[in-house]
Amino acid sequence: MSDYASVVERTRKAFASVARLEAEIARAPDDVGLQVNLAAMNKLARKSQQQLFALSETHHVEVCNYRLVPERAESYALPFVSQSLLSFQYLFTQIYDSFKNGPKPYATYGQEAFNESLMEFAYTYSGSLGVVLLAQSDKDFFSGNLDKSIEALFEVVDIDSRDTVRDIAKTLGNAVIKRLHDWSQANIRGGFAADVRFNRSDGRHLGEMIERRRLENIVSIIQATSDEKTAERQVTGMLVGGDIQSGSFHFVVPNGDDFRGKLAKEFSKDTEMTLGKSYRARIRETTKLTYATEKLERSVHLVALFDVPTIAGPNGPASPVF
Structure with a gap:
């Protein structure tokens, strides 16, 4: 197993142990031993995660922290969680495909673009439902092949008018607008806000919390635009x-x-x-x-x-x- 894979596995196990200890403390909140163990495991998990982020830079891996935050009941129904993650991957791939192969009028992309923009599940962490996703990138001396797609992702979710919808459709393609609509709709149906943050392998951090009300506004604007x-x-x-x-x-x-x-x-x-x-x-x-x-x-x-x-x-x- 490579050093990087070993760190990923160690981080996954550490956060799994944190989740297990938190569940035990919920049943026995006064157990001092459990509290000490949780503090120690939290420290180990954070240390492992920092090692993972550092190695991601040298191994050219883009790290995405994807967190779903229920805005009403604390509920994570499987269909809504899976649809949120899947439609996010489709949105990211569609953006990548528009740079690689040109803007598309309909929501479709090439197999090569999908393979090159694929995000893999690494581990979950506590605090609502947090998932860490990893995407391998190819870098030359100046930039990585996923850099523009990550930047464009946060430009796309910033739409606030019909004019910006048309501008994005013109530059990235109608397909990206459709994918953004579907991702926003999936989170609305699940009752989620989405906290999406990338630790890029060049050291840049990009991301933001996208509240459910804002997702509703995105859907409303897109549905009203033609x-x-x-x-x-x-x-x-x-x-x-x-x-x-x-x-x-x-x-x-x-x-x-x-x-x-x-x-x-x-x-x-x-x-x-x-x-x-x-x-x-x-x-x-x-x-x-x-x-x-x-x-x-x-x-x-x-x-x-x-x-x-x-x-x-x-x-x-x-x-x-x-």
């Missing part, structure tokens, strides 16, 4: 369906796109709509992505129709110009 894009273009094709009264249309481009939708408000009611006739159409397409659900809505509106110029054939009637 990305809407509108574009107009002109195409030539055939009107195969359309009705002024119902306000609908169906327009087909030969060997091309098929448009179905509604007539735009500015579409002239005086326009003659002859089914089967060729027209040049001005089409407006609007796409709306809701970040919280990744639901993409598309709407199509016919803005105007124009007659298509025709060319007379040498031996037949005129045909439209496409």
